[in-house]
Amino acid sequence: MRYKEVANLLSFYLYCLTAVLFVPLCVSIYFDFIIERHMHPYPSSFQAFAYTFGITLALALLFHFTSKGNSKQFHKKEALFLVVLVWIFSTVIGALPFTITKTLENPLDAYFESVSGFTTTGSSIILPKKYDADTGEEIPYVVRKAQSDEFYVYYGTIKKVTNLFTSEDMQGFSAIAKPILFWRSFIQWLGGIGIIFLFITILPTLNIGGKFLYEAESHPELSEGSYQENLKPRAKLTASYLWKIYLGLTLVETLLLYFTNAEMPFFEAMLTSFSTVSTGGFSITEAGIGGYNSHPITLWIIILFMIFGAINFGMYFNLITGKFKKLLNIEFLLFLVFIVVTVSLVVWKLSSQHDFDYSFIQGTFQTVSSITCTGFSTANYDIWPFPCQAIMLVVMFIGGMTGSTSGGIKTARHLTLFRAFKQKMYLLFKPDMIKVLKLGDSPIDPKALNNVFIFFWVLVIASVFGSLLMIFNGIDLETAIGLTSCTINNVGLTFRMAGPGNTCAFLPVFSKIVAIVWMLLGRLEFFAILILLTPSFWKTR
Numbered sequence: 001m002r003y004k005e006v007a008n009l010l011s012f013y014l015y016c017l018t019a020v021l022f023v024p025l026c027v028s029i030y031f032d033f034i035i036e037r038h039m040h041p042y043p044s045s046f047q048a049f050a051y052t053f054g055i056t057l058a059l060a061l062l063f064h065f066t067s068k069g070n071s072k073q074f075h076k077k078e079a080l081f082l083v084v085l086v087w088i089f090s091t092v093i094g095a096l097p098f099t100i101t102k103t104l105e106n107p108l109d110a111y112f113e114s115v116s117g118f119t120t121t122g123s124s125i126i127l128p129k130k131y132d133a134d135t136g137e138e139i140p141y142v143v144r145k146a147q148s149d150e151f152y153v154y155y156g157t158i159k160k161v162t163n164l165f166t167s168e169d170m171q172g173f174s175a176i177a178k179p180i181l182f183w184r185s186f187i188q189w190l191g192g193i194g195i196i197f198l199f200i201t202i203l204p205t206l207n208i209g210g211k212f213l214y215e216a217e218s219h220p221e222l223s224e225g226s227y228q229e230n231l232k233p234r235a236k237l238t239a240s241y242l243w244k245i246y247l248g249l250t251l252v253e254t255l256l257l258y259f260t261n262a263e264m265p266f267f268e269a270m271l272t273s274f275s276t277v278s279t280g281g282f283s284i285t286e287a288g289i290g291g292y293n294s295h296p297i298t299l300w301i302i303i304l305f306m307i308f309g310a311i312n313f314g315m316y317f318n319l320i321t322g323k324f325k326k327l328l329n330i331e332f333l334l335f336l337v338f339i340v341v342t343v344s345l346v347v348w349k350l351s352s353q354h355d356f357d358y359s360f361i362q363g364t365f366q367t368v369s370s371i372t373c374t375g376f377s378t379a380n381y382d383i384w385p386f387p388c389q390a391i392m393l394v395v396m397f398i399g400g401m402t403g404s405t406s407g408g409i410k411t412a413r414h415l416t417l418f419r420a421f422k423q424k425m426y427l428l429f430k431p432d433m434i435k436v437l438k439l440g441d442s443p444i445d446p447k448a449l450n451n452v453f454i455f456f457w458v459l460v461i462a463s464v465f466g467s468l469l470m471i472f473n474g475i476d477l478e479t480a481i482g483l484t485s486c487t488i489n490n491v492g493l494t495f496r497m498a499g500p501g502n503t504c505a506f507l508p509v510f511s512k513i514v515a516i517v518w519m520l521l522g523r524l525e526f527f528a529i530l531i532l533l534t535p536s537f538w539k540t541r
Contacts, residue, residue, distance in 0.1 A: 001538060006078050006085065008067035013086055014060035017093065021056060024097070024186060025049045028179035038165045042177035048100035049179065056093055077537065080528050087520060091115045094187045102159075103180050108512055109157050112504070115516050117184055118191035119523035120405060122281025122375035122492020123483075123515070127505035128172035129156035143506070145476045146496055154506040172286050178267065181284045185271040191523075192278025192405040193246055193313065245316045249277045253305045261298045276302055279309040279405045281375030281492035289365075290378040290500075296361060299378065303368050307339070310372035310400025335401050335411045342395050343367045349387045363388070366493075371395040373407035375492025382499040389495060393482070396489045397459075407490030407522060409459065416444060416452045458526045463488055466518050473511045483511075487518035 028046040094114035095107070104110040109125045116123045132139050143152045161175040162168070173181070250273045257269035264272075268284060275282045285291055292298040311332070318326045347363035354362075362379045369376045370392040381389060399408015419437055437444045466484035471477060475497075482495035483504075498504055507515065521529055531537055 001081065002075075002078050004067045004069065006082050007063040009082055010085055010089070011060045011063035011067060014056055014063065014089065017090065018053060018056045018060055020190065021049065021053045024179060024183045025053055027182045031178045040178060041163045041165055042161060042175075043101065045097065045101050045177045045179040048097045049183075051100055052093060052096040055096065059089070080531060080537075083524065083528050084532060087118065087524065090187075090191075091118050091520075094118055094183075097180060097183050101177065101180060103176055104157055105159075106157070108509065109505075112512055112516055113184065114187065115519050116492070117187035117280065117282065119490050119519045120188050120192050120278050120280040120373075120407065121487060121490045121519045121522075122188070122275070123486060123494070123498070123519075124282065124492070124503045125157055125505050125512075126173065126176075127156040127503045128158050128175070129160065131160070141506070143497065146478055148476060150474075152497065152506045157503075157505050173284060174286070182267075182271065185274040185280075185282050185284065188278045188280030188282055189250065189274035192280060192309070193242075241317050241320060242313055245313060245320070246277065249305065249308055250274065253277060253301065256301050257298060260301065261292065261295050263295070264292070264298065272302070273305070275376075276305045276374065277309045277405070279306060279372050279374040279400070279407070281369070283376065288378070288500075289376045293378055299361060299365055302376065303365055306368050306372045306374045306376070309374070310335070310404045310406035312401040312403040313405075314403050315401075331401055331412045331415060334415055338395070338398055338411065339368060339371060342371060342391050346388045346391050349385045353385060366392060367395065370491065370493055371398055371408075372400050373489055373491040375486070377493055377500040380500050382495060392493070393485060393495070396485050396491045396493070399489065409456070409489075413452050413455065416449060417456065419444070420449055420453075455525065455527075458530075459488065462518065462521060462526065466514060469514050470511050473508050473514075475507070475511055483507075483515060484518065487515045488522045490519060490522045 025046070028044075028049045031040045031042075032044045032046045091111065091114045094117060095110040098104040098110035098113055099107055104113060104125065112125045115121075116125075127141075130139050130141055131137065138155065140153050140155050144150075145152060158172055158175055160169045160171045163170060253273040253276060254266070254270045257264055257272060258266050261269075271282075271284050272289075274280070283289055289299070289302060315327055315332065318324070343364050346367045347359050350359040350363045365376070365378050366381050366388075368374075373396060381392065396407075397409055398414060399410050400406025402410045402412045423437055437449065463484050466488060467477075467480045470480035470483060475483070478495060479497040483498055486492065486494040486498070497506055504512070504515065
């Protein structure tokens, strides 16, 4: 392992992250020092972002000086290690503002929120603290476990804040300073696709190919020899286009939300767009996206941009560069079919309990939120018919397209598995048949097919093992299965105890750690992390 080379690139990444931290730092300056105090009656968060900026810069300098004399040689082993380090440092740094401001007093809770943000999972630990009305002392939440005589006993995570101008007690999200809410949504936007773009933008300037780093984060078995152009880091021009696409989608959604809903402030529209385009799912109000149920146009805009976020970003590049023939490919068509079929089934089953208008918009929203792995919720789907809940759970594992910000298995992998299954059926009664397995017009390499099978097997094992770990830690069966499915697929939408209107604050320490690890595993698609556990990886060449 060439540690100096890894330290060199890690320092460069941390320098870039330091520059990015200017954005929340400026936001904190605006809210803490520029606008009138009564408009933002919260403790200052400027110091927290200043400290975070300083710590990140100090780390960048430390790794820069320790990397002197590196050989400038960089291979796949170092790329894998660097990718994991980048995610670890990013999530730790992301937790600092929550901890320093004491928005989340428990460092593990702060790290949970940061990991959920950067991995675009969207599960939150935020829950108002509960107080005794007579004594003012904090008291726990006590909730009965599903189908059990046992209870969850846990405490809230957010202290109430008293508005000195109105003497009003603000709780939950309303007790969180605006710069912290901005940071919380901003790290989702960064994690959605920004870190990958950062790699493929800056590495060419160092004369180091970004291909290894890109593959370490994504799904190389579907990007090489594929029937469509995934986000291959071949040129700085391509990276520039992709940044513009990502920024453009965010800006367009922000403006649409702001100008079509007079009750939505620009700040709220922007943060909602951060979480939509990144398919992250963080909301910034107690009611979440459900608070806009009286504005159907707002819901339809969010539905549209959740789908846009789950589409292969290479398709936008093809659109801009005039490669229109590549827009209609089999993965895109299958993704649309999945959406139409599953939405139709959910709306149909839901209409047996509700009127059609409710069933259509809520069923469409929740199904799209699930299949794109965004995790927004607008209704209490925990009381919907079981077939609706089952479909939502299943489509989490389908996910969006390759090369998108979405989680899940990805549509192309499902298509690959189906083609392999179909070929196997033919070979059972036509063993002498020679047929090349293809995706679109391109043949699938046998090694790529093997990778897909291994990925699917690891996903199944991780889902079962994660559920068992949580069950043995006292989590009820349905909640454990929902949480594991949520974290492994990076979806903030889950069921029962962690369902709509609830958070993950009830989780014991061990289950929180499991959820954190599973979110990182799902975001890095297992192998980049699991390979670090093999002794041979650390052997010198």
